[in-house]
Amino acid sequence: MCSERNLQTGSRRGKLIIISGFSGVGKGTLMKELQATYPGQYALSVSVTTRSPRAGETDGISYHFKTQEEFDRLIKEDYFVEYARYTGKSYGTPKPFVEENLAAGRNVILEIELQGALIVREKYPDAKLVFITTKDAKTLVQRLTGRGTETEEVIRKRLARAVEEANGVEQYHHIIVNDELSAAVKELHEVIQTENGSRISEAELALITDIQSDLKERLSI
Numbered sequence: 001m002c003s004e005r006n007l008q009t010g011s012r013r014g015k016l017i018i019i020s021g022f023s024g025v026g027k028g029t030l031m032k033e034l035q036a037t038y039p040g041q042y043a044l045s046v047s048v049t050t051r052s053p054r055a056g057e058t059d060g061i062s063y064h065f066k067t068q069e070e071f072d073r074l075i076k077e078d079y080f081v082e083y084a085r086y087t088g089k090s091y092g093t094p095k096p097f098v099e100e101n102l103a104a105g106r107n108v109i110l111e112i113e114l115q116g117a118l119i120v121r122e123k124y125p126d127a128k129l130v131f132i133t134t135k136d137a138k139t140l141v142q143r144l145t146g147r148g149t150e151t152e153e154v155i156r157k158r159l160a161r162a163v164e165e166a167n168g169v170e171q172y173h174h175i176i177v178n179d180e181l182s183a184a185v186k187e188l189h190e191v192i193q194t195e196n197g198s199r200i201s202e203a204e205l206a207l208i209t210d211i212q213s214d215l216k217e218r219l220s221i
């Protein structure tokens, strides 16, 4: 991974880790638990978004919530490492946070969708890409609807987006099934710590294809 050293301080640059996965799979929950289990070991980037805050979300902690006009201004100011549209809203990764933390030797985590992940991989070829999934489509739908934060229409759009995102899963280095939370947190930590390159297996690919087919059936698409 990143063995480049800071010329002034001689310190090692941090690793860049990208976490993606279908909406409702438990990415946010995993990120919170990873930080609680391994305190101080990960710098989690807080993205900018134009979507509305959900109940319980705090500006500056969950996201930096902005208007589309403010977001567009940040694009012009070259503030983002990457930005993308997701079900009608904009999301972007702040460049200063990523650069400052990597330079300080901290491992930086970006929890972002596929398009953004591919842009970041171009810019940071050493980035490790991890895809989170549930064990099946039923669990995904239950978690997404059970969260109770989106309307039926938005849930449908998010599941349709999951069907598209499943096609990009081969771009990732690792797949983690978020079944039992503490086991998934431990696996994620180990995957990040290991220096070995990795490719996803045929069985893991088949799991994603199964989920994709099941979602298509449920959505009649």
Ligand code: ADP
Residues within 6 Å of the ligand: 021, 022, 023, 024, 025, 026, 027, 028, 029, 030, 143, 144, 146, 147, 178, 179, 180, 181
């Ligand atoms: P995402 O950030 O991927 O959209 P969330 O972290 O909001 O997903 O999780 C969606 C729902 O699933 C939440 O209600 C959360 O409590 C629940 N959840 C997350 N991980 C697990 C797990 N391992 N087992 C059971 N429920 C989970």
Ligand code: 5GP
Residues within 6 Å of the ligand: 019, 020, 021, 022, 023, 047, 048, 051, 082, 083, 084, 086, 091, 092, 093, 094, 111, 112, 113, 114, 115, 116, 117
């Ligand atoms: P949510 O609205 O559920 O918080 O996020 C929707 C999707 O946007 C998720 O797939 C999440 O990973 C992704 N996302 C969050 N922040 C960013 C970002 O800065 N850039 C990109 N490209 N995607 C993001």
